Amino acid sequence: xxATSYTYDPETRTGSVLLDxxxxxxxxxxxxxxxxxxxxxxxxxxxIEGEGTGExxxxxxxxxxxx
Numbered sequence: 001x002x003a004t005s006y007t008y009d010p011e012t013r014t015g016s017v018l019l020d021x022x023x024x025x026x027x028x029x030x031x032x033x034x035x036x037x038x039x040x041x042x043x044x045x046x047x048i049e050g051e052g053t054g055e056x057x058x059x060x061x062x063x064x065x066x067x
Contacts, residue, residue: 001019001047001048001049001050002020002045002047002048002065003017003018003019003020003025003045003046003047003048004017004018004020004043004044004045004046005017005040005041005042005043005044005045005046006018006024006042007042008039008040008041008042010039012029013029013032013033014026014027014028014029014032015027015032017046017048017059017062025048025050025057025059026059027048027059027062028059030060031048031059031060031061031062032062034060034061034062034063035061035062035063036063037063037064040062044064045064045065046062046063046064046065047062047063047064047065047066048061048062048063
């Protein structure tokens, strides 16, 4: 699934993304660490993986979108 980086706190390695429908979803440090990223800037396109759907969506991986 693709999304757009919305917020990111480098100290806690947590943040949020906006799904393509505009829904914000937060991610925790383990999801950020799983993607191997060092930094994330607002507006970057990212690929996410998660568990659950809708309000119960929990992001398990955040990484940069590559083609």
